[in-house]
Amino acid sequence: MSKPTTRTTSRYAAEAITYLGRLIREARLVRKETAEQLAERAGISRGLLQRIERGDPGCSIGAVFEVAVLAGIRLFDLDRERLAANNENLARTLTLLPRAARPAKREVKDDF
Amino acid sequence: MSKPTTRTTSRYAAEAITYLGRLIREARLVRKETAEQLAERAGISRGLLQRIERGDPGCSIGAVFEVAVLAGIRLFDLDRERLAANNENLARTLTLLPRAARPAKREVKDDF
DNA sequence: ATTGTTTGTTCCATAAATAGAGCATATAGA
DNA sequence: TCTATATGCTCTATTTATGGAACAAACAAT
Numbered sequence: 001m002s003k004p005t006t007r008t009t010s011r012y013a014a015e016a017i018t019y020l021g022r023l024i025r026e027a028r029l030v031r032k033e034t035a036e037q038l039a040e041r042a043g044i045s046r047g048l049l050q051r052i053e054r055g056d057p058g059c060s061i062g063a064v065f066e067v068a069v070l071a072g073i074r075l076f077d078l079d080r081e082r083l084a085a086n087n088e089n090l091a092r093t094l095t096l097l098p099r100a101a102r103p104a105k106r107e108v109k110d111d112f
Numbered sequence: 113m114s115k116p117t118t119r120t121t122s123r124y125a126a127e128a129i130t131y132l133g134r135l136i137r138e139a140r141l142v143r144k145e146t147a148e149q150l151a152e153r154a155g156i157s158r159g160l161l162q163r164i165e166r167g168d169p170g171c172s173i174g175a176v177f178e179v180a181v182l183a184g185i186r187l188f189d190l191d192r193e194r195l196a197a198n199n200e201n202l203a204r205t206l207t208l209l210p211r212a213a214r215p216a217k218r219e220v221k222d223d224f
Numbered sequence: 225a226t227t228g229t230t231t232g233t234t235c236c237a238t239a240a241a242t243a244g245a246g247c248a249t250a251t252a253g254a
Numbered sequence: 255t256c257t258a259t260a261t262g263c264t265c266t267a268t269t270t271a272t273g274g275a276a277c278a279a280a281c282a283a284t
Binding site: 007008009010011012013014015016017018019020022023025026028029030031032033034035037042043057058059060061062063064065066068069070075076077080083084086087090091093094097098099101102103 | 119120122123124125126127131134135137140142143144145146149154155169170171172173176177178180181187189192195196198199202203205209210211213214
């Protein structure tokens, strides 16, 4: 290591990641599935699964969500069908929004 | 691209990632905040934010969740307080579960 | 229509994640 | 208690993500 690499993560975000990791671990254990089994099903290494369950913020969201799904966790409290539907609607909403954002109105002019 | 890189991602997981990215983008645009502004607040590059909003599964979950939080999105439908509380409870639940999972009982013996 | 800004994209250098193996420990089940 | 095995951890090699700059195109506001 030659550079400290300060990667900031708010308390809330960190907590959410840890929470998801624990949900995964709980689901796996309840199912009596070994880490290796779940890791293999997800196509990742056992080591990565361990970091995911521990709540390592450096893991790719793809790996984390994939494992969560395979563990039987519902994302956004929506089943695949409803999620797809919401996703469509959201895409439509985005179309209606201005695509380029002008910085919010300035503070009152203070240069006088 | 020279190597297909077989990184499996189920439809459901991919959809969830895309959904989150769009939620972020929507929140940002509604706030009339530029990509650069949000990226800077999150301590990441504009390019990474773009990939996040597009739903790239390769982004770190730490970066994605951090941006989501800064965009004002509630994770797991819980505010920081309740999330922390649930997290605690889940940790306690995990204590009660067997820490090492024996592979689920085999299918009925079919070798006779 | 004009214009300054935002976005989308590419390329490259560097930092970081991931796979894989290996090993000690904890542990579930007999 | 005994023991096969699951877990937790460390190390290294490789793959991949990320930051930063640069550029064209799209766009909002005038």
